[in-house]
Amino acid sequence: MAKTNAGRFFEDYKLGDILVHAVPRTVAEGERALYHALYPARHALYSSDEFARDCGLEGSPLDDLAAFHVVFGKTVPDVSLNAVANLGYAEGRWLKPVFPGDTLRSVSEVIGLKQNSNGKSGVVWVKTRGFNQMGEVVMEYVRWVMVRKKDQDLPAPETVIPDLKQVIPAEDLVVPEGLDFSNYDFDQAGEPHRWGDYEVGEKIDHVDGVTIEEAEHMMATRLWQNTAKVHFDATFRPNGQRLIYGGHIISMARTLSFNGLANAQMIVGLNGGAHANPCFSGDTVKAWTEVLDKADTPAPGVGAIRLRLVATKGGEPFDLKGEDGKYKPEVLLDLDYWALIPQ
Template sequence: MTKTNPGRFFEDYRLGEVIRHAVPRTLAEGERALYHALYPQRFALHSSDAFAIDCGLDGAPLDDLLVFHTVFGKTVPDISLNAVANLGYAEGRFLKPVWPGDTLRSESEVIGLKQNSNGRSGVVWVRTTGFDQNGEAVLRYVRWVMVRKRDQDAPAPETAIPELSDHVAADALAIPEDLTFDTYDFDLAGERHRASDYAIGERIDHVDGTTIEEAEHMLATRLWQNTAKVHFDATHREDGKRLIYGGHVISLARALSFNGLANAQMIVAINSGAHANPCFAGDTVRAWSEVLDRAEVAPGIAALRLRLVATRGAAFDLRGEDGKYGADVLLDLDYWALMPA
C-alpha cells in the first residue's frame, strides 16, 4: 500500500466537498524580511511599526499578499498539484490584519466543475478561506484552476459553473477598526498623492522593471510552500521550463506600483485576476495601473479600485484588435486598496 500522495486529479473532485488543508503555519518577522528581500516592497504601513502606530494600529501588520501567498500555498497539494495552469481569481476579501505570531490554516469548498472538450483536463472552482489560530477568517477568495485527468476515460462530472461577482462592492470592504489617516505622514510614506488626486480612468506607468531570476522564484515558491509541479520540475512541461508562480508576478507588480501609488497602503479586496500568459525566468517585468473607481469608506479613508497590469512589453498595451490579451501581458489584476482620502 503506497503512503505517498500523488495529488488530486480532475475526476477526484466532488461539487460541494470541503477540504481542510495541511499544514498550519505560524508567521513571524522572518517571513516579512524575506518578502521584502524578494520584492522591492516599500509601502510604509507594512514596513514600519512606528508608521503603523501613527495610523492607529498596534504595529505593522504583515503584507497583505504575504498572507495571500501563505493561505494559497496551503491549498496547492489538494487543489493544484497536478495543475496545467492557475486561471483566475474573484471575490477576494482581506477580512482582518495578520500579525507576526499568528498561525494560519486554509480550507476550500469546491463550488464548480467543468471538463474541457479535449477530455484530458478540467476546470475546478474553489472558495478558499484562511483562518487564524482563533478560528477567525482573515481572507476569503475564489480561484479556478485547470487540472489534469488521471484517466481520460473517467466520466465527466455534471458541469457546474459558479456565478461570481465582477467586483467586491465598496460597502463590503473590511476596514480595520482602529485604522486612521488623520496624522498620516506623506513625507515618510514617499508621495503626497491622496485618493482625491487620482481621476477615474487615469493610467500610471510605474516606470521601473525587474528581471526575474530562477533562484528568486524558487526561493519564493518554497517560502509559500507551494508544491505545484510546474514550478519545480523542469520535466513536467514539454518545453522543459519551470513556470513562474503567478503570485510571484502579483507581488512583483504590486511592489513596482509603489512608484506612483505609494499611499495605496493596504489591499482589502481582489476583485478579479487573470494570468494572461506564462512567465519564465529571464523575463523582465514592468507594471502599469489604471484607476477604475474611488469610494470613501471611513472618515478620511478612501478605497481606490485599481487595475494592475504586469507586462514584458510597453505600458498601456493590454489587448489586441481581436480582444485577446497581448502576448507580453502577464497579469491583469483588479483590486481595492486603502489610502488617505
C-alpha cells in the same frame, strides 16, 4: 497502500467537497524581511511599526500579499498539484490584518466543476478561507484551475459554474478595526498623492522594472510552500523551463506600483485576475495601473480606490489586448483590486 500523494485529478473532485489543507504556518518577523528582500516592497504601513501605530493599528501587519501567498500555498497539494493552469480569481476579501506571531491555516470548498470538451481535463472552482489561531477568517477568495483528468473514460460530472461577482461592492470591503488616516504622514510614506488626486480612467506607468531570477522565484515558491510541479520540476514541461509562480508576479507588480501609488497602502479586495501569459527566468517585469473606481469608507480619513494592475515583460505601457480581444503576448498579469488610501 500507497504512502505518497500524487495529487488530485479532475475526477477526484466532487461538488461540496471540503478540503482541509495540511500544515498550519506561524508567521514571524522573518517573513516580512524575506518578503522585502524578494521584492522592492516599500509601503510604509508594512515597513514600520511606528507608522502603523500612527495609523491606528497595533503594529505593522504582514504584507497583504504575503498573507495571501501563505494561505494560497497551503491549497496547492489539494487543488492545483496536477493543474494545467491557474485560470482566475474572484471575490477576494482581506478581513483581518495578519501580524507576526499569527498562525495561518486554510480550508477550501469545491463550488464548481466543468469538464473540458476534449475530455482530458476540467475546470475546478474552489472557495478558500484562511484562518488565524483564534479561528477568525483573515481572508477569503475564489479561484479556478484547469486540472488534468487521469481516467479519460470516466463520465463527465454535472456542470456547475458558480455565479461570481465581477466586482466586490465598496460597502462589502472590510476596513481594519481602528484604521485612521487622519494624521497620515505623507513625507514618511514617500509621496504626496491622496485619494482626491486620482481620477477614474487615469493610467500610471510605474517606470521601474525588475528582471526575474531563477533563484529568487524558487526561494519564493518554497517560502509559500507551493508544491506545484510546474514551478519546481524542470522535467515536467517539454521545454525544460520552470514556470514562474504567478504569486511571484503579483507581488513583483504590486511592489513596482509603489512608484505612483505609494499611498495605496492596504489591499482589501480582489475583484478578478488573470495570468495572461507565462513568465520565465530572465524576463524583465514592468507594471502599469489604471484607476477604475473610487469610494468612501466609514473609517476616518480612509478612502477606497479600485485599481487595474497590469504586469508586462516588454511592449508599450497601457497596451493590453489586440484587435482579437486576446491579451498581447507580453502581458503577464491583469489584476483588479481594491486598496485603502488616505483622503
